[in-house]
Amino acid sequence: MNINLTLIGQTISFLLFVWFCKKFVWPPMVNAMQERQNQIADGLAAAEKGQEAQNVAEKEAAELISKAKTQAAEIIASAEKRGNAVVDEAKTTATSEKERIVASALTEVEQEVHTAREQLRIQVSSIAVAAASKIADKEIDEAAHAGLIEDLVKQLKAS
Amino acid sequence: MASENGELTGAGYINHHLSNLTYGQLPDGTWSFAHGAEEAASMGFMAIHVDSMVWALSLGVIMFWVMRRVAKSFSSDKPSKVQCFVEALFDMAQDSKDSTFTKQAKNVWIAPMALTIFVWVFFMNLMDLVPVDWIPELAKLAGVGYMKIVPSTDVNVALGMALAVFIMILYYSLKIKGPVGFAKELALQPFGKYLIPFNLVLELVGLLAKPLSLGLRLFGNMYAGELIFILIAMMYSAGLGLGVLGGVAQLGWSIFHILVITLQAYIFMMLTIVYLSQAHEHH
Numbered sequence: 087m088n089i090n091l092t093l094i095g096q097t098i099s100f101l102l103f104v105w106f107c108k109k110f111v112w113p114p115m116v117n118a119m120q121e122r123q124n125q126i127a128d129g130l131a132a133a134e135k136g137q138e139a140q141n142v143a144e145k146e147a148a149e150l151i152s153k154a155k156t157q158a159a160e161i162i163a164s165a166e167k168r169g170n171a172v173v174d175e176a177k178t179t180a181t182s183e184k185e186r187i188v189a190s191a192l193t194e195v196e197q198e199v200h201t202a203r204e205q206l207r208i209q210v211s212s213i214a215v216a217a218a219s220k221i222a223d224k225e226i227d228e229a230a231h232a233g234l235i236e237d238l239v240k241q242l243k244a245s
Numbered sequence: 246m247a248s249e250n251g252e253l254t255g256a257g258y259i260n261h262h263l264s265n266l267t268y269g270q271l272p273d274g275t276w277s278f279a280h281g282a283e284e285a286a287s288m289g290f291m292a293i294h295v296d297s298m299v300w301a302l303s304l305g306v307i308m309f310w311v312m313r314r315v316a317k318s319f320s321s322d323k324p325s326k327v328q329c330f331v332e333a334l335f336d337m338a339q340d341s342k343d344s345t346f347t348k349q350a351k352n353v354w355i356a357p358m359a360l361t362i363f364v365w366v367f368f369m370n371l372m373d374l375v376p377v378d379w380i381p382e383l384a385k386l387a388g389v390g391y392m393k394i395v396p397s398t399d400v401n402v403a404l405g406m407a408l409a410v411f412i413m414i415l416y417y418s419l420k421i422k423g424p425v426g427f428a429k430e431l432a433l434q435p436f437g438k439y440l441i442p443f444n445l446v447l448e449l450v451g452l453l454a455k456p457l458s459l460g461l462r463l464f465g466n467m468y469a470g471e472l473i474f475i476l477i478a479m480m481y482s483a484g485l486g487l488g489v490l491g492g493v494a495q496l497g498w499s500i501f502h503i504l505v506i507t508l509q510a511y512i513f514m515m516l517t518i519v520y521l522s523q524a525h526e527h528h
Contacts, residue, residue, distance in 0.1 A: 088286055089401060092271065092294040096301060096396075096405025098411070103305050103365060104358045104409075112311045112357040118319035125321055129294055 211242040255479055261474045262377060265294035266391040267400060280390070296401055301396035304368040312364075334364060338514075345518045350421060350525035355518060357412075362406070363514040366463065369397040371472055372501055379479045397467040400460075407460030410517050414455065415446075419522040426527075453478030455520050461512065466509050470502055 215235060260282060265284040268278050269292020278295075279285035285292065315331045324332070338360035346355050372395040384392035398403045418427045431448040432441045477498060478492030 088267075088288070088292065089288050089404070092265075092290065092292075092293040092297055093405045093408065094401065095293060095298050096402045097409045099298070099302060099305065100361075100365075100406045100409040101412070104307070104354070104361050106309060107361040108354055108357040111309055111316065112335075112360065115312065115319070115331070116317060116339075119332060119335065119501040122319075142383075172269070179444035206343075229438035 207242060211239050214242065215239065247511070252487045257440075258473075259475055261391070263382065263472075264391045265393045266296040266389060267292050268295050269293060270430075278390075294401060296374035296391065296393050297396045297399040297402050300372065301369060301402055304372070304396070305365050308364050308368055334528060335360060338363060341515060345515065345522060347522040347526050349527060352521075352525065353419075353520060354382055358521075359514045359518055362441050362517055366397060366513050367405070367507060367510035369395065369402070370467055370510055371476065371508060372396070373398070373467060373502060376495075377471070377474050395471055397463055400464045403467070404456075404460035406463075406513070407456035409454035410520060412460060414452075414520050414524045417521060422526050422527065425498075432507075448516060450477060459516050459520070463509050463513055466505060470498075470505055473498055474502075 215238075218235070218238075264282050264285065266278065267288065268276070269288035270276050270284070271284070272287055274286075279288060279292070311327070312331055315325075315328050318325075319328065339356045341359050342356040346352070375394060378396045381392040391455075393399065420428075422430060431452070432445050434444055434448060436444055474495070477491050477495045480487045480494070482488075485490075
């Protein structure tokens with residue numbers, strides 16, 4: 087076991103290695119490890135945030151849905167109401183229209199009846215005149231009795 | 246298997262395995278590789294164990310190469326298995342520092358240093374699990390007479406690292422406590438100002454014991470382990486029965502040694518942190 091220069095050589099090598107490790111090996115590795123630690127921490131934080139955001143979103147969505155449901159119910163109710171109103175209105179309109187039509191038809195019928203009666207009276211009167219003239223052709227002088235006949239016609243017209 | 250002059254003895258085999266590839270200055274002043282243990286010893290301090298240094302540095306470079314590569318291809322989404330393993334090592338180093346190092350002081354060098362120590366010492370110890378003859382025999386084929394592949398079984402390596410730790414202890418003691426504070430700590434404890442010489446002796450011994458025990462603990466454990474491996478390897482050339490027994494013994498010792506090499510690397514790291522923590526503490 088000779089103690090010799092190897093001792094010094096090893097001492098210098100050792101100090102050099104420690105220096106080299108501190109300068110060139112330790113920092114990149116430790117930094118990379120630290121960076122990853124931060125990444126993981128950030129990732130976990132982000133995941134938590136995401137979870138929270140999801141919870142909030144779910145709550146909001148539920149609220150929106152319930153709101154929409156009430157709104158829909160309201161809309162349906164009002165639509166029903168409106169429908170009923172429309173139907174009622176239509177019914178009223180139809181009834182009044184019917185009455186109007188019936189009334190106008192009655193008027194028309196009355197007018198027809200009146201016209202027919204008028205014509206009938208004219209015909210009856212002319213027939214009466216014809217008949218009377220036929221009977222009185224020989225006895226009545228048309229000129230002498232014209233006034234009488236005219237009164238008769240007038241009377242017929244009036245009745 | 247043979248020692249330098251070709252004899253196939255057990256002692257020669259062991260000695261060969263425990264000799265480093267030494268390059269140094271011979272007594273006559275020339276520089277060359279040592280041929281045999283005696284020549285290596287005659288070189289004295291002006292010699293260097295080429296195998297220890299090459300293996301130690303290569304293992305360190307491999308270690309940093311792997312770590313740099315992992316750091317550069319770092320993926321948060323799809324970490325590779327190597328990345329997970331390296332991350333665990335970084336965490337371990339940081340945790341050891343956080344749990345042991347004094348809270349009074351902040352020092353960003355401690356954790357990287359702990360990592361370097363643990364992984365490097367572990368790698369150097371790990372070479373112990375390579376069967377003892379493989380690489381020395383390969384080296385012999387390549388014309389290299391000696392090849393000791395476990396740097397931490399070289400007392401120079403273990404004590405060299407301990408010396409570096411000692412330098413850091415002194416540096417931080419002086420830096421944090423100041424020369425006066427450090428001197429006071431050495432002189433006035435544990436028995437107060439009337440026993441300063443005694444205190445000084447006690448504290449200096451304690452101070453020097455730190456790096457010595459640190460280095461020798463690692464060296465002793467690894468050296469003993471290596472020696473057992475060499476002894477087991479000798480059984481292979483002693484007949485079929487002993488050979489099979491040797492195989493079982495090597496397997497058992499290797500498995501046990503996985504624990505030892507990890508533990509020794511960990512102890513070296515933890516003690517370094519503790520010593521440097523003490524250097525940072527005010528009293």
